[in-house]
Amino acid sequence: MADTPLLKVEDLCTHYHLPQGTVRAVDGASLSVKPGQTVGIVGESGCGKSVMLRSILRIVPRPGRIESGRILYARADGQVTDLAALDQDGRAARAIRGAEISMIFQEPMTSLSPVHTIGDQIGEALILHRDLSRKAARAETVAALDRVAMPRAERIVDMYPHEISGGMRQRAMIAMALCCGPRLLMADEPTTALDVTTQAQILALMRRLQEEDGMAIVFVTHDLGVVAQMTEFVVIMYLGRVVETGPVRDIYYRPKHPYTHALLHSIPKLGQRRAGARLQSVKGGLPDPYLTMTGCPFAPRCPHNDGDRCEREAPALRSVGAAQEVRCHYAERLDLQGVRKAVTA
Numbered sequence: 228m229a230d231t232p233l234l235k236v237e238d239l240c241t242h243y244h245l246p247q248g249t250v251r252a253v254d255g256a257s258l259s260v261k262p263g264q265t266v267g268i269v270g271e272s273g274c275g276k277s278v279m280l281r282s283i284l285r286i287v288p289r290p291g292r293i294e295s296g297r298i299l300y301a302r303a304d305g306q307v308t309d310l311a312a313l314d315q316d317g318r319a320a321r322a323i324r325g326a327e328i329s330m331i332f333q334e335p336m337t338s339l340s341p342v343h344t345i346g347d348q349i350g351e352a353l354i355l356h357r358d359l360s361r362k363a364a365r366a367e368t369v370a371a372l373d374r375v376a377m378p379r380a381e382r383i384v385d386m387y388p389h390e391i392s393g394g395m396r397q398r399a400m401i402a403m404a405l406c407c408g409p410r411l412l413m414a415d416e417p418t419t420a421l422d423v424t425t426q427a428q429i430l431a432l433m434r435r436l437q438e439e440d441g442m443a444i445v446f447v448t449h450d451l452g453v454v455a456q457m458t459e460f461v462v463i464m465y466l467g468r469v470v471e472t473g474p475v476r477d478i479y480y481r482p483k484h485p486y487t488h489a490l491l492h493s494i495p496k497l498g499q500r501r502a503g504a505r506l507q508s509v510k511g512g513l514p515d516p517y518l519t520m521t522g523c524p525f526a527p528r529c530p531h532n533d534g535d536r537c538e539r540e541a542p543a544l545r546s547v548g549a550a551q552e553v554r555c556h557y558a559e560r561l562d563l564q565g566v567r568k569a570v571t572a
């Protein structure tokens with residue numbers, strides 16, 4: 228039963244049709260999340276991580292649109308719902324969003340309302356999804372804030388987001404996301420905007436809450452150090468596609484895709500962060516997002532590009548180990564070096 232996916236995304240395409248052309252933000256991506264599992268989605272800025280999460284939650288802003296694919300979500304009663312087929316603003320999507328599946332964002336200021344108190348915002352979710360009275364919702368809100376170790380929860384409940392620190396805002400957003408007991412939490416770079424100490428506290432908090440509640444987490448980040456600390460399974464995305472997936476150890480120690488290899492070797496060595504060293508980025512830039520690529524999308528930046536098949540034929544995602552999959556024609560013969568120590572923070 229535990230092996231039955233809670234979420235199964237199949238060949239999802241979410242595109243933005245703009246006057247300049249079409250951005251294939253998510254372009255045939257698939258992933259699977261088991262109950263209670265933590266899956267990390269990693270990739271450079273612009274590779275479709277956020278659009279993937281927004282597609283699952285059905286909050287893709289126009290002119291973005293799910294073009295094709297399925298998002299199969301197993302509800303608590305065992306029924307499987309294709310979220311991609313729901314009306315984004317309809318009752319069914321709203322009943323799942325914020326209750327069974329919720330999300331936390333990189334910058335709470337953009338998702339918390341500046342004109343409502345923290346208590347009103349968490350209380351509204353409780354009233355909407357759990358049908359609580361205002362009084363009961365307030366008591367639950369204080370309890371929810373206590374749970375995320377918010378100092379002086381009874382006072383914070385009446386404060387506005389701008390009156391508290393960034394770390395406290397992130398705690399408030401986590402409290403809001405978890406107050407209805409979701410089965411799946413999606414976290415979009417929840418610690419990127421925080422200082423290193425606060426980041427460590429928030430990650431520890433998320434781990435504790437997951438142990439207590441047993442929810443699954445899809446964790447988006449471009450920080451492979453955070454992935455190593457937080458996740459069991461990794462999905463590497465490039466230009467809207469999944470180029471490699473596997474258990475965290477396989478991905479770190481035995482990467483099979485040249486892009487994964489390049490990402491791993493862009494992690495600063497231990498100590499470099501503290502010295503203020505900048506993250507070395509992967510060589511070359513992302514191509515124009517309006518471009519339709521033939522061949523392997525990574526070919527223009529790939530040191531192993533054969534100048535022939537790689538340029539002509541887009542590789543399919545295929546199995547290269549018990550649980551590892553890769554989208555590269557030459558995965559087996561490249562003998563890419565992994566990293567010996569995954570955790571950097």
Ligand SMILES: Nc1ncnc2c1ncn2[C@@H]1O[C@H](COP(=O)(O)OP(=O)(O)OP(=O)(O)O)[C@@H](O)[C@H]1O
Nearest residue numbers: 243250252271272273274275276277278279288516
């Ligand atoms: N509202 C929008 N209108 C047009 N294009 C968009 C919109 N939102 C995202 N995109 C495009 O979709 C692609 C994927 O963006 P997405 O935000 O998912 O990337 P990401 O991997 O999450 O990046 P980051 O790490 O910077 O958040 C990018 O090319 C981006 O420019």
